[in-house]
Amino acid sequence: MTSLDMPTMASSLSFPILPFGSVCGKRSCFATPQSILVDKFRRVVLEVKSSETRECTAMFNCNSRRDFLGLALGVSGLFIHSLEANGAGLPLEEKPKLCDETCEKELENVPMVTTESGLQYKDIKVGQGPSPPVGFQVAANYVAMVPSGQIFDSSLEKGQPYIFRVGSGQVIQGLDEGILSMKIGGKRRLYIPGSLAFPKGLNSAPGRPRVAPSSPVIFDVSLEYIPGLEVDEE
Template sequence: MASASLLLPLGSSFAGSLSNYHPITRGRPRRVTAKYLSSEIRMKASQIVGYEDELILIKRRDVIGLALSASSLRINSLNAEAAGLPPQEIPRLCDDTCEKELENVPMVTTESGLQYKDIKVGSGPTPPVGYQVAANYVAMVPSGQVFDSSLEKRQVYIFRVGSGQVVKGLDEGILSMKVGGKRRLYVPGSLAFPKGLASAPGRPRVAANSPVIFDI
Protein backbone atom coordinates (compact mmCIF):
# COMPACT_ATOMS: atom_id res chain seq x y z
CA MET A 1 0.00 0.00 0.00
CA ALA A 2 2.89 2.32 0.87
CA SER A 3 4.71 1.48 -2.38
CA ALA A 4 1.61 2.24 -4.42
CA SER A 5 1.23 5.65 -2.83
CA LEU A 6 4.89 6.42 -3.53
CA LEU A 7 4.55 5.41 -7.16
CA LEU A 8 1.83 7.98 -7.83
CA PRO A 9 4.03 11.09 -7.57
CA LEU A 10 6.88 9.31 -9.30
CA GLY A 11 4.61 8.57 -12.24
CA SER A 12 3.92 12.25 -12.69
CA SER A 13 7.67 12.87 -12.53
CA PHE A 14 8.18 10.34 -15.33
CA ALA A 15 5.69 12.24 -17.45
CA GLY A 16 7.71 15.41 -16.95
CA SER A 17 10.91 13.55 -17.79
CA LEU A 18 9.47 12.29 -21.04
CA SER A 19 8.74 15.81 -22.22
CA ASN A 20 12.16 17.09 -21.10
CA TYR A 21 14.26 14.32 -22.62
CA HIS A 22 12.37 13.84 -25.86
CA PRO A 23 13.36 16.96 -27.80
CA ILE A 24 12.60 17.26 -31.52
CA THR A 25 16.12 17.10 -32.97
CA ARG A 26 17.79 15.66 -36.00
CA GLY A 27 20.16 13.37 -34.16
CA ARG A 28 19.33 9.91 -32.97
CA PRO A 29 16.42 10.71 -30.74
CA ARG A 30 15.50 7.10 -30.05
CA ARG A 31 18.91 6.21 -28.64
CA VAL A 32 19.12 9.45 -26.65
CA THR A 33 15.61 8.99 -25.35
CA ALA A 34 16.29 5.40 -24.43
CA LYS A 35 19.52 6.38 -22.71
CA TYR A 36 17.94 9.11 -20.65
CA LEU A 37 14.81 7.10 -19.94
CA SER A 38 16.89 4.13 -18.86
CA SER A 39 18.95 6.35 -16.57
CA GLU A 40 15.82 8.04 -15.24
CA ILE A 41 14.09 4.73 -14.59
CA ARG A 42 17.13 3.37 -12.73
CA MET A 43 17.31 6.52 -10.64
CA LYS A 44 13.58 6.47 -9.87
CA ALA A 45 13.64 2.76 -9.18
CA SER A 46 16.50 3.24 -6.72
CA GLN A 47 14.51 6.04 -5.08
CA ILE A 48 11.48 3.75 -4.78
CA VAL A 49 13.59 1.02 -3.23
CA GLY A 50 15.10 3.61 -0.90
CA TYR A 51 11.65 4.82 0.14
CA GLU A 52 10.45 1.27 0.63
CA ASP A 53 13.50 0.45 2.73
CA GLU A 54 12.88 3.57 4.78
CA LEU A 55 9.24 2.65 5.26
CA ILE A 56 10.17 -0.89 6.26
CA LEU A 57 12.71 0.52 8.68
CA ILE A 58 10.11 2.88 10.18
CA LYS A 59 7.55 0.11 10.44
CA ARG A 60 10.06 -2.21 12.09
CA ARG A 61 11.09 0.57 14.43
CA ASP A 62 7.44 1.19 15.36
CA VAL A 63 6.81 -2.50 15.94
CA ILE A 64 9.95 -2.83 18.03
CA GLY A 65 8.92 0.27 20.00
CA LEU A 66 5.48 -1.18 20.69
CA ALA A 67 6.98 -4.50 21.70
CA LEU A 68 9.41 -2.80 24.07
CA SER A 69 6.58 -0.70 25.56
CA ALA A 70 4.45 -3.78 26.13
CA SER A 71 7.41 -5.61 27.68
CA SER A 72 8.10 -2.63 29.93
CA LEU A 73 4.49 -2.55 31.12
CA ARG A 74 4.55 -6.27 31.77
CA ILE A 75 7.85 -6.03 33.67
CA ASN A 76 6.53 -3.14 35.77
CA SER A 77 3.40 -5.14 36.52
CA LEU A 78 5.47 -8.15 37.55
CA ASN A 79 7.72 -5.95 39.68
CA ALA A 80 4.65 -4.54 41.45
CA GLU A 81 3.36 -8.04 42.11
CA ALA A 82 6.77 -9.20 43.30
CA ALA A 83 6.99 -6.20 45.61
CA GLY A 84 3.72 -7.28 47.20
CA LEU A 85 1.96 -3.99 46.48
CA PRO A 86 -1.73 -4.21 47.43
CA PRO A 87 -4.31 -3.85 44.63
CA GLN A 88 -6.48 -0.76 44.60
CA GLU A 89 -9.01 -1.13 47.39
CA ILE A 90 -12.55 0.17 47.41
CA PRO A 91 -13.21 2.38 50.46
CA ARG A 92 -15.67 0.85 52.94
CA LEU A 93 -17.59 1.92 55.99
CA CYS A 94 -16.82 -1.36 57.75
CA ASP A 95 -13.18 -2.53 57.71
CA ASP A 96 -11.82 -5.96 58.68
CA THR A 97 -11.94 -5.18 62.41
CA CYS A 98 -15.53 -4.00 62.05
CA GLU A 99 -16.45 -7.21 60.18
CA LYS A 100 -15.12 -9.35 63.05
CA GLU A 101 -17.02 -7.29 65.61
CA LEU A 102 -20.23 -7.63 63.60
CA GLU A 103 -20.13 -11.39 64.10
CA ASN A 104 -21.00 -10.83 67.76
CA VAL A 105 -23.65 -8.15 67.15
CA PRO A 106 -27.24 -9.46 67.42
CA MET A 107 -29.34 -9.42 64.26
CA VAL A 108 -32.62 -7.49 64.31
CA THR A 109 -35.39 -8.64 61.98
CA THR A 110 -38.41 -6.42 61.22
CA GLU A 111 -41.93 -7.45 60.13
CA SER A 112 -41.11 -6.63 56.50
CA GLY A 113 -38.19 -9.06 56.49
CA LEU A 114 -35.52 -6.37 56.70
CA GLN A 115 -32.58 -7.32 58.90
CA TYR A 116 -29.89 -5.10 60.36
CA LYS A 117 -26.95 -4.90 62.75
CA ASP A 118 -25.89 -1.69 64.42
CA ILE A 119 -22.17 -1.12 63.96
CA LYS A 120 -22.49 2.03 66.05
CA VAL A 121 -25.60 3.44 67.72
CA GLY A 122 -25.95 7.17 67.14
CA SER A 123 -26.53 9.73 69.84
CA GLY A 124 -28.91 12.01 67.91
CA PRO A 125 -32.63 11.80 67.15
CA THR A 126 -34.28 9.50 64.62
CA PRO A 127 -35.39 11.28 61.43
CA PRO A 128 -39.14 11.88 60.93
CA VAL A 129 -40.73 10.77 57.64
CA GLY A 130 -40.12 13.32 54.89
CA TYR A 131 -37.09 14.96 56.51
CA GLN A 132 -33.93 15.42 54.53
CA VAL A 133 -31.06 13.25 55.65
CA ALA A 134 -27.43 13.13 54.52
CA ALA A 135 -25.81 9.70 54.60
CA ASN A 136 -22.80 7.85 53.34
CA TYR A 137 -23.45 4.38 51.97
CA VAL A 138 -21.71 1.36 50.52
CA ALA A 139 -23.98 -0.98 48.56
CA MET A 140 -22.97 -4.62 48.07
CA VAL A 141 -24.26 -7.90 46.69
CA PRO A 142 -24.37 -10.79 49.24
CA SER A 143 -20.86 -11.91 48.24
CA GLY A 144 -19.51 -8.57 49.48
CA GLN A 145 -18.75 -7.07 46.05
CA VAL A 146 -19.48 -3.34 45.97
CA PHE A 147 -21.78 -2.09 43.21
CA ASP A 148 -22.26 1.50 44.43
CA SER A 149 -20.68 3.78 47.01
CA SER A 150 -20.93 7.41 48.07
CA LEU A 151 -17.37 7.14 49.42
CA GLU A 152 -16.01 6.65 45.91
CA LYS A 153 -18.07 9.60 44.70
CA ARG A 154 -16.79 11.62 47.68
CA GLN A 155 -20.21 13.09 48.24
CA VAL A 156 -22.84 12.20 50.83
CA TYR A 157 -26.25 11.21 49.51
CA ILE A 158 -29.03 13.64 50.44
CA PHE A 159 -32.68 12.57 50.18
CA ARG A 160 -36.03 12.73 51.96
CA VAL A 161 -36.29 9.61 54.06
CA GLY A 162 -39.51 7.61 53.90
CA SER A 163 -40.63 9.33 50.69
CA GLY A 164 -39.81 6.55 48.24
CA GLN A 165 -36.71 8.26 46.85
CA VAL A 166 -34.63 5.17 47.65
CA VAL A 167 -35.39 1.43 47.79
CA LYS A 168 -37.86 0.39 50.49
CA GLY A 169 -35.33 -1.44 52.63
CA LEU A 170 -33.08 1.62 52.79
CA ASP A 171 -35.99 3.90 53.72
CA GLU A 172 -37.10 1.58 56.50
CA GLY A 173 -33.62 0.97 57.82
CA ILE A 174 -32.74 4.66 58.11
CA LEU A 175 -36.03 5.68 59.72
CA SER A 176 -35.12 3.74 62.86
CA MET A 177 -31.49 4.92 62.98
CA LYS A 178 -30.23 7.73 65.19
CA VAL A 179 -28.17 10.59 63.83
CA GLY A 180 -24.47 9.73 64.02
CA GLY A 181 -25.12 5.99 63.86
CA LYS A 182 -23.69 3.35 61.55
CA ARG A 183 -25.67 0.30 60.50
CA ARG A 184 -25.53 -2.69 58.18
CA LEU A 185 -28.79 -3.44 56.40
CA TYR A 186 -29.56 -6.88 54.96
CA VAL A 187 -32.24 -6.00 52.44
CA PRO A 188 -34.39 -8.85 51.04
CA GLY A 189 -35.19 -8.89 47.34
CA SER A 190 -38.76 -7.72 47.94
CA LEU A 191 -37.40 -4.47 49.46
CA ALA A 192 -34.49 -3.99 47.05
CA PHE A 193 -34.36 -3.38 43.30
CA PRO A 194 -37.46 -4.72 41.48
CA LYS A 195 -35.83 -4.26 38.05
CA GLY A 196 -32.28 -5.01 39.11
CA LEU A 197 -29.19 -3.07 38.09
CA ALA A 198 -26.96 -3.62 35.06
CA SER A 199 -23.31 -4.42 35.61
CA ALA A 200 -20.66 -1.73 35.22
CA PRO A 201 -16.87 -1.97 34.71
CA GLY A 202 -15.52 -3.60 37.85
CA ARG A 203 -19.00 -3.80 39.35
CA PRO A 204 -21.28 -6.82 39.66
CA ARG A 205 -24.76 -7.05 38.20
CA VAL A 206 -27.68 -6.89 40.61
CA ALA A 207 -30.43 -9.28 39.55
CA ALA A 208 -34.07 -8.20 39.81
CA ASN A 209 -35.56 -8.78 43.29
CA SER A 210 -32.26 -10.10 44.63
CA PRO A 211 -31.06 -9.38 48.21
CA VAL A 212 -28.49 -6.64 48.74
CA ILE A 213 -26.50 -5.24 51.66
CA PHE A 214 -26.10 -1.60 52.63
CA ASP A 215 -23.63 -0.14 55.09
CA ILE A 216 -25.11 3.24 56.12
Protein backbone atom coordinates (compact mmCIF):
# COMPACT_ATOMS: atom_id res chain seq x y z
CA MET A 1 0.00 0.00 0.00
CA THR A 2 1.46 3.41 -1.03
CA SER A 3 1.44 6.58 1.06
CA LEU A 4 -1.38 7.91 -1.15
CA ASP A 5 -3.67 5.06 -0.19
CA MET A 6 -4.18 6.10 3.43
CA PRO A 7 -5.88 9.46 2.75
CA THR A 8 -8.03 7.79 0.10
CA MET A 9 -9.22 5.15 2.58
CA ALA A 10 -9.94 7.77 5.24
CA SER A 11 -11.98 9.89 2.88
CA SER A 12 -14.07 6.91 1.82
CA LEU A 13 -15.39 6.34 5.35
CA SER A 14 -19.01 7.30 5.83
CA PHE A 15 -18.37 8.79 9.29
CA PRO A 16 -15.94 11.56 10.31
CA ILE A 17 -12.71 10.44 11.96
CA LEU A 18 -13.29 12.77 14.93
CA PRO A 19 -16.62 12.57 16.76
CA PHE A 20 -18.90 15.56 16.64
CA GLY A 21 -18.22 17.89 19.55
CA SER A 22 -14.63 16.74 20.22
CA VAL A 23 -12.46 19.43 21.79
CA CYS A 24 -9.66 21.20 19.89
CA GLY A 25 -8.02 23.74 22.14
CA LYS A 26 -10.64 26.06 23.67
CA ARG A 27 -13.46 25.42 21.29
CA SER A 28 -15.31 22.55 19.70
CA CYS A 29 -14.17 21.42 16.29
CA PHE A 30 -15.87 19.32 13.63
CA ALA A 31 -14.34 16.93 11.17
CA THR A 32 -15.43 17.50 7.60
CA PRO A 33 -18.60 15.39 7.02
CA GLN A 34 -18.04 12.67 4.49
CA SER A 35 -21.37 10.91 4.25
CA ILE A 36 -24.02 11.80 1.72
CA LEU A 37 -26.50 12.43 4.51
CA VAL A 38 -24.31 15.15 6.10
CA ASP A 39 -23.73 16.75 2.67
CA LYS A 40 -27.46 17.20 2.30
CA PHE A 41 -27.53 19.31 5.46
CA ARG A 42 -24.36 21.32 4.72
CA ARG A 43 -26.29 24.26 3.26
CA VAL A 44 -28.53 24.46 6.32
CA VAL A 45 -25.54 24.26 8.67
CA LEU A 46 -23.81 27.13 6.84
CA GLU A 47 -26.93 29.24 7.16
CA VAL A 48 -27.05 28.60 10.87
CA LYS A 49 -23.35 29.46 11.17
CA SER A 50 -23.81 32.84 9.50
CA SER A 51 -26.81 33.70 11.65
CA GLU A 52 -26.04 36.07 14.52
CA THR A 53 -28.82 34.74 16.70
CA ARG A 54 -28.03 31.11 15.95
CA GLU A 55 -31.72 30.30 16.18
CA CYS A 56 -33.57 27.70 14.18
CA THR A 57 -37.18 27.85 13.19
CA ALA A 58 -39.95 28.17 15.76
CA MET A 59 -40.35 24.43 15.66
CA PHE A 60 -36.78 23.82 16.92
CA ASN A 61 -34.83 25.91 19.42
CA CYS A 62 -31.19 25.06 18.64
CA ASN A 63 -28.33 26.78 20.49
CA SER A 64 -25.54 25.89 18.10
CA ARG A 65 -24.80 24.31 14.78
CA ARG A 66 -23.70 21.18 16.62
CA ASP A 67 -27.14 20.78 18.19
CA PHE A 68 -28.86 21.44 14.88
CA LEU A 69 -26.70 18.96 12.98
CA GLY A 70 -27.20 16.34 15.68
CA LEU A 71 -30.96 16.88 15.49
CA ALA A 72 -30.93 16.58 11.70
CA LEU A 73 -29.00 13.32 11.84
CA GLY A 74 -31.35 11.98 14.51
CA VAL A 75 -34.45 12.75 12.44
CA SER A 76 -32.84 11.12 9.41
CA GLY A 77 -32.10 8.01 11.47
CA LEU A 78 -35.73 7.78 12.53
CA PHE A 79 -36.81 8.11 8.89
CA ILE A 80 -34.51 5.27 7.83
CA HIS A 81 -35.79 3.01 10.62
CA SER A 82 -39.35 3.81 9.59
CA LEU A 83 -38.62 2.64 6.03
CA GLU A 84 -37.12 -0.58 7.38
CA ALA A 85 -40.20 -1.21 9.51
CA ASN A 86 -42.50 -0.70 6.52
CA GLY A 87 -40.42 -3.14 4.50
CA ALA A 88 -40.68 -5.74 7.23
CA GLY A 89 -44.46 -5.39 7.25
CA LEU A 90 -45.00 -6.35 3.63
CA PRO A 91 -47.96 -8.72 3.16
CA LEU A 92 -47.11 -12.39 2.95
CA GLU A 93 -47.36 -14.17 -0.37
CA GLU A 94 -50.68 -15.97 -0.79
CA LYS A 95 -50.21 -19.75 -1.05
CA PRO A 96 -52.41 -21.94 -3.28
CA LYS A 97 -55.17 -23.83 -1.46
CA LEU A 98 -57.68 -26.57 -2.13
CA CYS A 99 -60.35 -24.78 -0.10
CA ASP A 100 -60.91 -21.06 -0.75
CA GLU A 101 -62.94 -18.58 1.33
CA THR A 102 -66.25 -19.73 -0.16
CA CYS A 103 -65.33 -23.33 0.56
CA GLU A 104 -64.43 -22.46 4.17
CA LYS A 105 -67.87 -20.95 4.74
CA GLU A 106 -69.62 -23.96 3.23
CA LEU A 107 -67.61 -26.33 5.42
CA GLU A 108 -69.16 -24.77 8.51
CA ASN A 109 -72.43 -26.48 7.61
CA VAL A 110 -70.93 -29.82 6.58
CA PRO A 111 -71.38 -32.58 9.20
CA MET A 112 -68.25 -33.96 10.82
CA VAL A 113 -67.53 -37.69 10.50
CA THR A 114 -65.50 -39.39 13.24
CA THR A 115 -63.95 -42.84 12.73
CA GLU A 116 -63.03 -45.45 15.35
CA SER A 117 -59.37 -44.41 15.22
CA GLY A 118 -60.20 -40.81 16.15
CA LEU A 119 -59.77 -39.42 12.63
CA GLN A 120 -62.32 -36.76 11.72
CA TYR A 121 -63.18 -35.42 8.29
CA LYS A 122 -65.55 -33.25 6.26
CA ASP A 123 -66.22 -33.84 2.58
CA ILE A 124 -65.64 -30.70 0.52
CA LYS A 125 -66.75 -32.58 -2.58
CA VAL A 126 -67.85 -36.20 -2.90
CA GLY A 127 -66.20 -37.94 -5.86
CA GLN A 128 -67.40 -40.64 -8.21
CA GLY A 129 -66.23 -44.09 -9.17
CA PRO A 130 -64.19 -46.49 -7.07
CA SER A 131 -62.34 -46.00 -3.81
CA PRO A 132 -58.70 -47.12 -3.87
CA PRO A 133 -57.96 -50.67 -2.69
CA VAL A 134 -55.19 -51.11 -0.12
CA GLY A 135 -51.79 -51.23 -1.82
CA PHE A 136 -52.88 -49.46 -5.00
CA GLN A 137 -51.14 -46.36 -6.21
CA VAL A 138 -53.08 -43.11 -5.94
CA ALA A 139 -52.36 -39.60 -7.20
CA ALA A 140 -53.49 -36.97 -4.72
CA ASN A 141 -53.02 -33.29 -4.14
CA TYR A 142 -52.77 -32.09 -0.56
CA VAL A 143 -52.31 -28.97 1.55
CA ALA A 144 -50.98 -29.76 5.03
CA MET A 145 -51.59 -27.29 7.87
CA VAL A 146 -51.11 -26.89 11.60
CA PRO A 147 -54.33 -26.19 13.56
CA SER A 148 -53.82 -22.41 13.23
CA GLY A 149 -54.14 -22.77 9.44
CA GLN A 150 -50.47 -22.16 8.59
CA ILE A 151 -49.28 -24.37 5.72
CA PHE A 152 -46.22 -26.54 6.33
CA ASP A 153 -46.34 -28.65 3.15
CA SER A 154 -48.27 -28.64 -0.14
CA SER A 155 -48.21 -30.57 -3.39
CA LEU A 156 -49.81 -27.56 -5.10
CA GLU A 157 -46.65 -25.55 -4.56
CA LYS A 158 -44.61 -28.39 -6.08
CA GLY A 159 -46.81 -28.36 -9.19
CA GLN A 160 -47.75 -32.05 -9.34
CA PRO A 161 -49.84 -34.59 -7.41
CA TYR A 162 -48.19 -36.84 -4.86
CA ILE A 163 -48.21 -40.51 -5.91
CA PHE A 164 -47.96 -43.25 -3.28
CA ARG A 165 -49.36 -46.68 -2.38
CA VAL A 166 -52.31 -46.10 -0.12
CA GLY A 167 -52.63 -48.18 3.05
CA SER A 168 -49.01 -49.37 2.91
CA GLY A 169 -47.50 -46.97 5.46
CA GLN A 170 -45.83 -44.65 2.97
CA VAL A 171 -47.66 -41.68 4.50
CA ILE A 172 -48.95 -40.88 7.98
CA GLN A 173 -51.78 -43.09 9.26
CA GLY A 174 -54.42 -40.37 9.23
CA LEU A 175 -53.81 -39.58 5.55
CA ASP A 176 -53.82 -43.27 4.62
CA GLU A 177 -57.12 -43.88 6.37
CA GLY A 178 -58.74 -40.71 5.05
CA ILE A 179 -57.98 -41.45 1.39
CA LEU A 180 -59.01 -45.11 1.53
CA SER A 181 -62.69 -44.13 1.78
CA MET A 182 -62.55 -41.34 -0.84
CA LYS A 183 -63.65 -41.59 -4.46
CA ILE A 184 -61.97 -40.23 -7.58
CA GLY A 185 -62.48 -36.49 -7.94
CA GLY A 186 -63.39 -36.10 -4.28
CA LYS A 187 -62.02 -33.44 -1.91
CA ARG A 188 -61.88 -33.85 1.84
CA ARG A 189 -60.61 -32.05 4.91
CA LEU A 190 -58.95 -34.40 7.35
CA TYR A 191 -58.61 -33.49 11.03
CA ILE A 192 -55.82 -35.84 12.04
CA PRO A 193 -55.13 -36.39 15.76
CA GLY A 194 -51.55 -36.50 17.01
CA SER A 195 -51.64 -40.28 17.40
CA LEU A 196 -52.19 -40.62 13.63
CA ALA A 197 -49.86 -37.81 12.54
CA PHE A 198 -46.12 -37.24 13.09
CA PRO A 199 -44.80 -39.05 16.20
CA LYS A 200 -41.39 -37.35 15.89
CA GLY A 201 -42.71 -34.02 14.62
CA LEU A 202 -41.30 -31.98 11.74
CA ASN A 203 -38.62 -29.31 11.87
CA SER A 204 -39.63 -25.91 10.55
CA ALA A 205 -38.40 -24.85 7.11
CA PRO A 206 -37.93 -21.18 6.15
CA GLY A 207 -41.34 -19.54 6.24
CA ARG A 208 -42.98 -22.72 7.55
CA PRO A 209 -44.35 -23.54 10.99
CA ARG A 210 -42.86 -26.32 13.10
CA VAL A 211 -44.94 -29.43 13.72
CA ALA A 212 -44.50 -30.61 17.30
CA PRO A 213 -44.24 -34.37 18.01
CA SER A 214 -47.64 -36.10 18.10
CA SER A 215 -49.51 -32.83 17.53
CA PRO A 216 -52.77 -32.68 15.52
CA VAL A 217 -52.60 -31.55 11.90
CA ILE A 218 -55.11 -30.74 9.14
CA PHE A 219 -54.91 -32.03 5.56
CA ASP A 220 -57.01 -30.84 2.64
CA VAL A 221 -56.84 -33.69 0.12
CA SER A 222 -58.13 -34.23 -3.41
CA LEU A 223 -58.03 -37.71 -4.96
CA GLU A 224 -57.07 -37.03 -8.58
CA TYR A 225 -56.94 -40.53 -10.03
CA ILE A 226 -56.14 -44.18 -9.35
CA PRO A 227 -53.90 -45.61 -12.08
CA GLY A 228 -55.47 -48.72 -13.62
CA LEU A 229 -58.90 -48.33 -11.98
CA GLU A 230 -60.61 -45.20 -13.25
CA VAL A 231 -60.67 -46.48 -16.86
CA ASP A 232 -62.06 -49.89 -15.90
CA GLU A 233 -65.03 -48.35 -14.09
CA GLU A 234 -66.07 -45.96 -16.89
